[in-house]
Amino acid sequence: MSGKVFYSALMTETNSFSNIPTSYQSFVAGGMQRGNGMVYDEQGNVRSSMQPLLERVQGEGMELVAGLFADAAPGAPVQHGDYLRLREELLRALRQQLPVQAVFLSLHGAMMSTACDDCEGDLLREVRALVGPEVPIGAVLDPHAHLTDKMVEYADIMAFMKEYPHIDGLERSAEVLDILFAMLKGDLCPCAVVFDCQTTGFFPTQDQPMRGFVDSLFEREQQQGVLSISLVHGFPWGDTPQAGTKVLVYTDDDVMLGQAVAEEVGRDLARILPETGLKTITVERTIEQLCSYSNHPNGSDPQNVKPSVLADIADNPGGGAPSDSTFLLHAILDAGIRDVAIGLVFDPEAVKACHQVGVGGRLTLRIGGKISQFSGTPVDLDVEVLGVSCDSQMNVLDLVEMPMGDTAWVRGRGVDIVMGSVRTQMYAPDGFAHIGLDPSSRRALIVKSTNHFQAAFAPIAGEIHYVNTPGAINYNLKQIPYQKYQR
Known part of the structure; x- marks a missing residue:
């Protein structure tokens, strides 16, 4: 032809x-x-x-x-x-x-x-x-x-x-x-x-x-x-x-x-x-599970265990959510839980501030809770900047590179937060690793995604849970206020 x-x-x-x-x-x-x-x-x-x-x-x-x-x-x-x-x-x-x-x-x-x-x-x-x-x-x-x-x-x-x-x-x-x-x-x-x-x-x-x-x-x-x-x-x-x-x-x-x-x-x-469908747990149950772990979900030796992966499904930017909700972050900080990483939080202004102070800098950062009624309230946290990256790309199973924009990694009260200036979901561990954070070394990873994370995170996960936070993506489909779609 x-x-x-x-x-x-x-x-x-x-x-x-x-x-x-x-x-x-x-x-x-x-x-x-x-x-x-x-x-x-x-x-x-x-x-x-x-x-x-x-x-x-x-x-x-x-x-x-x-x-x-x-x-x-x-x-x-x-x-x-x-x-x-x-x-x-x-x-x-x-x-x-x-x-x-x-x-x-x-x-x-x-x-x-x-x-x-x-x-x-x-x-x-x-x-x-x-x-x-x-x-x-x-x-x-x-x-x-x-x-x-x-x-x-x-x-x-x-x-x-x-x-x-x-x-x-x-x-x-x-x-x-x-x-x-x-x-x-x-x-x-x-x-x-x-x-x-x-x-x-x-x-x-x-x-x-x-x-x-x-x-x-x-x-x-x-x-x-x-x-x-x-x-x-x-x-x-x-x-x-x-x-x-x-x-x-x-x-x-x-x-x-x-x-x-x-x-x-x-x-x-x-x-x-x-x-079919997702079997979810509440924020309260999530905190109970995290508190029940010693240092890691399957034991005390971090070399022999895998992190729990917790999906913040209602704040998945892949479904139109803001990706800056703070419900889980507030709950984790209030419970005093440490050794947890969360990403990607969409917060261009916070990322910009981290780039200004640079790696090793310390500042009080207002994180998340900015975009919509589903974002929750901002988290004000004293943090250390552990990593910054410009024009970052997330490698997803060596199939595609997803743009994250400028990114920043901060730690406050034992919690690691990776933020980006482009609103995209956490598809793969590289969303953490690209900036120097080893995801396999944390007791739990909180990913703002619904199910796309499964393919890349399953190999490193000890267990996976879907957390039904308040958010822009309501998984109780009977409650969605349709105007045009006739059920």
Whole structure:
């Protein structure tokens, strides 16, 4: 084959109940890239994240042409004018490359603007209008998405990551590309069927029964005529009429087969639904457990034990929370607990103050409790600055580098706090280690994340608990004040 494959990415996850604004500048802060800058770094080397895509496209004898990469931390709906600006930048890049033989997009699936509940569907419609009905369009998406009628209508193939934590992005991208190339060769005609599970929920996949459920999807995809199966978890904090959990099945031009498979998958999910979700503990129970440890959770010798990992799930910036809540920090300090590390706390002003005094400096620092009603009250703490770092990146399983901005590590009353100037969740131990803090040497690690931390932290964790603090992400889904989504 010959010709061009156009690639672009436009991603954010919208929390309808967040007060953290999302604007064009939010995408700039996320590391916006354009054209060849998406594929090659400043030295002209292929970016590691783009290597598999580039090799796959070139392996088909085709040229990869890149448009726009724009990714913003989750927050409130995007200002609509800024969404239109981003959309136009992507479409302009596509116009400049026409004709193209295929379009491949990285999307989130839960992006909303102040005037559009379905940004992905809107974008796909505009892309389709440019390239026409014959050019195949594929997309890889996050399962915490809203699967809408427009998305299904205007995309030829969509694969939503099966794993949560999302460690299978490369595999799903390869799946989409395989189908796109087969379409170009005339070997496949994807046909989509959607089954609405009539529920919304939260489905980590590392433990049973979800682990077995995901494995069964891979098995079903081996069935003759079945091309792809996705469980679209939905994003419970996005208030849109088409929210909720859905099954998406693509077959090779066989609607009846797609309907049968989608319904089977939906029934299987319904059977295990009561056993899915997160099992949480309260702040009070967390403090009791920490107080019950001697020096470390599994004994007194820190060389032979692993730290407890406690997830501050309601303050996860990956779901639109501020990442500066202080409920757990206050409780730990009030209980006199030591040898605990917490991160990443989003507090640019505190980070700036630490950089000003430098490593070894001492100051009284006001930490956290600043952004929203879900932030709690600030912690005023006499601290020593133990580390500072500029333009920091968090290495996540050697797969991706997540920007943290400038960071600072301080210690006060025996508690270590790592803060960043970019609001991002704690994906991996490198979020602590990059600045010199050895996470494996602490009795407990408090991470501001919901479940993405699991993949990287599980190998160093003695035990893992989800702590249900007060916060912007309410995990009692029955209490979410929906206006548009009909339960």
